[in-house]
Amino acid sequence: AQSVSQHNHHVILSEAASLELGCNYSYGGTVNLFWYVQYPGQHLQLLLKYFSGDPLVKGIKGFEAEFIKSKFSFNLRKPSVQWSDTAEYFCAVNAGAAGNKLTFGGGTRVLVKP
Amino acid sequence: GAGVSQSPSNKVTEKGKDVELRCDPISGHTALYWYRQSLGQGLEFLIYFQGNSAPDKSGLPSDRFSAERTGGSVSTLTIQRTQQEDSAVYLCASSWGVNTEAFFGQGTRLTVV
Numbered sequence: 001a002q003s004v005s006q007h008n009h010h011v012i013l014s015e016a017a018s019l020e021l022g023c024n025y026s027y028g029g030t031v032n033l034f035w036y037v038q039y040p041g042q043h044l045q046l047l048l049k050y051f052s053g054d055p056l057v058k059g060i061k062g063f064e065a066e067f068i069k070s071k072f073s074f075n076l077r078k079p080s081v082q083w084s085d086t087a088e089y090f091c092a093v094n095a096g097a098a099g100n101k102l103t104f105g106g107g108t109r110v111l112v113k114p
Numbered sequence: 115g116a117g118v119s120q121s122p123s124n125k126v127t128e129k130g131k132d133v134e135l136r137c138d139p140i141s142g143h144t145a146l147y148w149y150r151q152s153l154g155q156g157l158e159f160l161i162y163f164q165g166n167s168a169p170d171k172s173g174l175p176s177d178r179f180s181a182e183r184t185g186g187s188v189s190t191l192t193i194q195r196t197q198q199e200d201s202a203v204y205l206c207a208s209s210w211g212v213n214t215e216a217f218f219g220q221g222t223r224l225t226v227v
Contacts (some may be wrong), residue, residue, distance in 0.1 A: 045218070101161070101170055104156050
């Protein structure tokens with residue numbers, strides 16, 4: 001069965017710092033990859049997605065992620081965070097026999113100090 | 115509709131009672147998912163409907179949980195004989211189908227007392 005792991009449960013950083021959140025998945029076939037974000041009190045929304053093509057994908061609000069197939073990774077990055085990036089971030093994958101079932105990682109809570 | 119709609123937004127129920135949670139997906143979306151988000155936990159997959167195919171129920175935690183989707187649109191998640199460990203936020207999402215992004219509703223916060 002496919003699984004997704006996010007390395008950090010909590011990240012605290014200051015404004016203007018760079019952010020990188022790790023995501024690894026276990027599945028050997030073709031995958032679709034997603035990062036979702038949940039701001040305090042809001043519903044989950046898509047940050048970015050990878051289906052095929054350029055492994056470096058750009059998302060909203062200055063976020064990007066790089067798909068490295070050999071490492072089964074899809075790490076999320078932002079060069080300079082803002083206080084408004086305080087949120088919980090979830091990596092998700094759907095693949096193979098699981099069809100369109102989205103499997104999520106455990107999430108990473110990010111706190112940006114002003 | 116404009117987005118995925120879930121009702122109620124909050125539900126407090128007594129242990130042992132049955133509850134029904136409703137999800138209205140985005141119009142035209144063929145796929146519908148239910149997830150559970152417990153405090154400090156990630157998103158736990160419960161069930162997935164895709165068109166007329168048999169639903170993937172592999173995530174339902176016990177036979178107290180069931181879900182149906184009528185007419186390929188609205189879905190109801192039913193929890194029978196609720197237990198305190200059922201307390202969580204239940205999220206519904208929908209998508210156009212295979213290999214497309216899912217859009218989430220605001221969720222139903224269920225509290226079993």
